Amino acid sequence: MMTIAERVLDGDRLALARLLTLIENEDPQGLDSLGALYPHTGRAHLVGVTGAPGTGKSTLVNQIVKLLREPPAGVESHAPRVAVIAVDPSSPFSGGAILGDRIRMRDLAGDEGIFIRSMASRGALGGVSRATSGVAAALDAAGYDLVMIETVGAGQAEVDIASTAHTTIVIDAPGLGDVIQANKAGILEIADILVVNKADLSGAENTIRTLEMALSMAQNDRKHANAGTAAGPVWTIPVLGTVATTGEGVVSVVDAIRTHKDYLTSSGHWSLRERSRIQAQILTLLDQRLRTRFLGRLSDGRFSHAVTRVVERECSPDQAVKDLLEEMDP
Amino acid sequence: MMTIAERVLDGDRLALARLLTLIENEDPQGLDSLGALYPHTGRAHLVGVTGAPGTGKSTLVNQIVKLLREPPAGVESHAPRVAVIAVDPSSPFSGGAILGDRIRMRDLAGDEGIFIRSMASRGALGGVSRATSGVAAALDAAGYDLVMIETVGAGQAEVDIASTAHTTIVIDAPGLGDVIQANKAGILEIADILVVNKADLSGAENTIRTLEMALSMAQNDRKHANAGTAAGPVWTIPVLGTVATTGEGVVSVVDAIRTHKDYLTSSGHWSLRERSRIQAQILTLLDQRLRTRFLGRLSDGRFSHAVTRVVERECSPDQAVKDLLEEMDP
Numbered sequence: 001m002m003t004i005a006e007r008v009l010d011g012d013r014l015a016l017a018r019l020l021t022l023i024e025n026e027d028p029q030g031l032d033s034l035g036a037l038y039p040h041t042g043r044a045h046l047v048g049v050t051g052a053p054g055t056g057k058s059t060l061v062n063q064i065v066k067l068l069r070e071p072p073a074g075v076e077s078h079a080p081r082v083a084v085i086a087v088d089p090s091s092p093f094s095g096g097a098i099l100g101d102r103i104r105m106r107d108l109a110g111d112e113g114i115f116i117r118s119m120a121s122r123g124a125l126g127g128v129s130r131a132t133s134g135v136a137a138a139l140d141a142a143g144y145d146l147v148m149i150e151t152v153g154a155g156q157a158e159v160d161i162a163s164t165a166h167t168t169i170v171i172d173a174p175g176l177g178d179v180i181q182a183n184k185a186g187i188l189e190i191a192d193i194l195v196v197n198k199a200d201l202s203g204a205e206n207t208i209r210t211l212e213m214a215l216s217m218a219q220n221d222r223k224h225a226n227a228g229t230a231a232g233p234v235w236t237i238p239v240l241g242t243v244a245t246t247g248e249g250v251v252s253v254v255d256a257i258r259t260h261k262d263y264l265t266s267s268g269h270w271s272l273r274e275r276s277r278i279q280a281q282i283l284t285l286l287d288q289r290l291r292t293r294f295l296g297r298l299s300d301g302r303f304s305h306a307v308t309r310v311v312e313r314e315c316s317p318d319q320a321v322k323d324l325l326e327e328m329d330p
Numbered sequence: 331m332m333t334i335a336e337r338v339l340d341g342d343r344l345a346l347a348r349l350l351t352l353i354e355n356e357d358p359q360g361l362d363s364l365g366a367l368y369p370h371t372g373r374a375h376l377v378g379v380t381g382a383p384g385t386g387k388s389t390l391v392n393q394i395v396k397l398l399r400e401p402p403a404g405v406e407s408h409a410p411r412v413a414v415i416a417v418d419p420s421s422p423f424s425g426g427a428i429l430g431d432r433i434r435m436r437d438l439a440g441d442e443g444i445f446i447r448s449m450a451s452r453g454a455l456g457g458v459s460r461a462t463s464g465v466a467a468a469l470d471a472a473g474y475d476l477v478m479i480e481t482v483g484a485g486q487a488e489v490d491i492a493s494t495a496h497t498t499i500v501i502d503a504p505g506l507g508d509v510i511q512a513n514k515a516g517i518l519e520i521a522d523i524l525v526v527n528k529a530d531l532s533g534a535e536n537t538i539r540t541l542e543m544a545l546s547m548a549q550n551d552r553k554h555a556n557a558g559t560a561a562g563p564v565w566t567i568p569v570l571g572t573v574a575t576t577g578e579g580v581v582s583v584v585d586a587i588r589t590h591k592d593y594l595t596s597s598g599h600w601s602l603r604e605r606s607r608i609q610a611q612i613l614t615l616l617d618q619r620l621r622t623r624f625l626g627r628l629s630d631g632r633f634s635h636a637v638t639r640v641v642e643r644e645c646s647p648d649q650a651v652k653d654l655l656e657e658m659d660p
Contacts, residue, residue: 039643052382274641282636282650286624290655291617311601325620
């Protein structure tokens with residue numbers, strides 16, 4: 001009988017779906033299978049897509065996937081196999097993930113070169129990004145050339161996606177904020193490609209110009225900071241306008257994804273990102289294991305007692321942690 | 331000479347500002363001072379305010395603060411001292427935090443009963459929420475009755491704020507998404523008060539109705555889940571329309587904040603939230619200390635070697651972590 005890992009390598013979609021569930025549930029069998037599959041990973045281009053609610057992310061991702069799968073006439077190109085991981089912060093009882101899934105499945109159904117997976121983000125800090133990395137690795141091993149990871153994001157979620165992906169696309173839309181909106185700066189630090197969707201709305205030109213201005217300021221700052229360091233190919237973050245509902249402008253996004261991959265490999269940044277991606281993954285797993293092990297070794301009620309001491313203001317959280325550590329490992 | 335903690339207790343604003351910087355930088359002196367101040371904490375009502383970019387959060391928070399400080403004529407009420415912690419994901423080079431700060435300072439300047447602090451979220455997972463808890467505790471000790479914590483959020487950031495605050499306000503606005511927008515479900519799980527800002531825009535009625543419908547569905551589900559558990563006062567999440575730019579509807583938000591605090595204390599949920607808040611804080615600190623200690627004990631290059639093994643696909647991240655743990659503590 002074939003193992004689940006062997007079936008995944010053999011192209012069995014049901015086995016793949018089952019494996020992803022095991023990984024998402026942090027089931028030991030999932031982790032074991034992932035260990036067996038790991039030597040087959042490292043080929044997929046991981047593309048993160050993030051942006052605030054209302055920017056039209058999902059529609060744009062669907063258009064990108066369609067275009068990747070059906071290159072326009074005249075373009076000689078081998079269509080890559082594409083997987084989409086949709087991370088949404090919906091709750092178990094909302095059914096949001098499943099609904100979104102169905103709508104997408106209907107749209108992209110029937111194409112064996114596409115695999116779509118919705119993940120519910122369950123609120124456990126680190127839990128989602130831990131599972132997302134594993135799910136992406138399984139899809140990589142299963143032979144998907146391009147894995148898109150879509151998250152609803154602002155703030156932390158954006159930073160997380162940037163440490164999970166090789167290429168990060170940040171989607172903005174007109175009317176969601178103004179220049180002072182501080183989160184723009186965070187966007188600039190993580191984006192490899194900026195997209196202003198709903199480019200047919202009034203104000204779109206203004207949003208694009210504002211982003212371009214902020215980008216050129218930020219890149220000047222970086223140039224100063226890097227003065228004297230080795231030169232090499234430089235990536236200029238493009239700001240692309242799209243209308244996802246009609247498909248307008250999506251070709252240039254697909255082009256930018258390909259160009260950014262070429263840039264990463266030719267500049268040596270692919271392996272740098274691969275390394276920092278993996279390092280972040282290891283640290284997240286390490287935190288989880290260290291915590292589990294530490295709490296497992298405490299005597300019954302000891303942790304709860306520490307919480308009570310802080311609740312009663314006998315000591316600060318910092319002191320409570322110091323005492324716990326000291327006690328277990330003087 | 332007075333210590334910084336003593337000066338903070340004495341009402342010295344400069345000392346407070348200095349202490350917050352020490353805490354934000356995780357400076358040992360900051361943690362020591364926080365330890366000394368901790369017995370003086372536990373009185374402040376911590377109110378989290380979150381919402382996607384473009385919902386008008388900052389304007390609304392400013393209006394709430396003004397109203398808290400200047401109760402309308404005829405209302406007999408002791409004006410609480412109010413602090414605002416604005417967590418924004420801006421970068422060191424953006425200056426966004428400082429700019430936002432200045433605009434607010436100008437607006438609320440001259441009132442000694444208000445303290446505003448902007449924090450840059452620096453991208454370190456857990457780093458911001460760690461520092462935010464400390465900053466909130468220092469403001470609590472300094473005698474601020476109400477500490478508002480404002481974050482740009484969708485997804486993880488929202489979940490974080492809910493575990494940091496006693497009362498969580500989620501701000502939505504018309505036109506940011508539709509019913510399928512999965513993040514609505516996440517909002518419902520953490521919100522104690524829902525605000526639809528920009529209620530003068532078309533579509534606002536629809537947004538309010540949609541949220542109310544989703545809420546009543548979620549609360550039905552919860553009722554079923556809790557069937558048979560002890561009865562007690564029940565909090566019905568209000569959905570409030572506001573126009574922050576004119577101040578319309580802000581009175582009802584301020585009322586809801588007060589009513590929610592009364593509900594928390596009378597139902598016993600205040601101490602439950604206090605406990606889970608502190609537990610989350612302790613776990614975050616514990617993770618950080620365990621990681622630092624573990625990495626510090628590894629021999630030079632050992633961690634980097636583990637990363638290399640995974641980069642070269644000799645083993646999975648999971649296996650690499652297992653090996654590290656095994657090696658240090660067989």
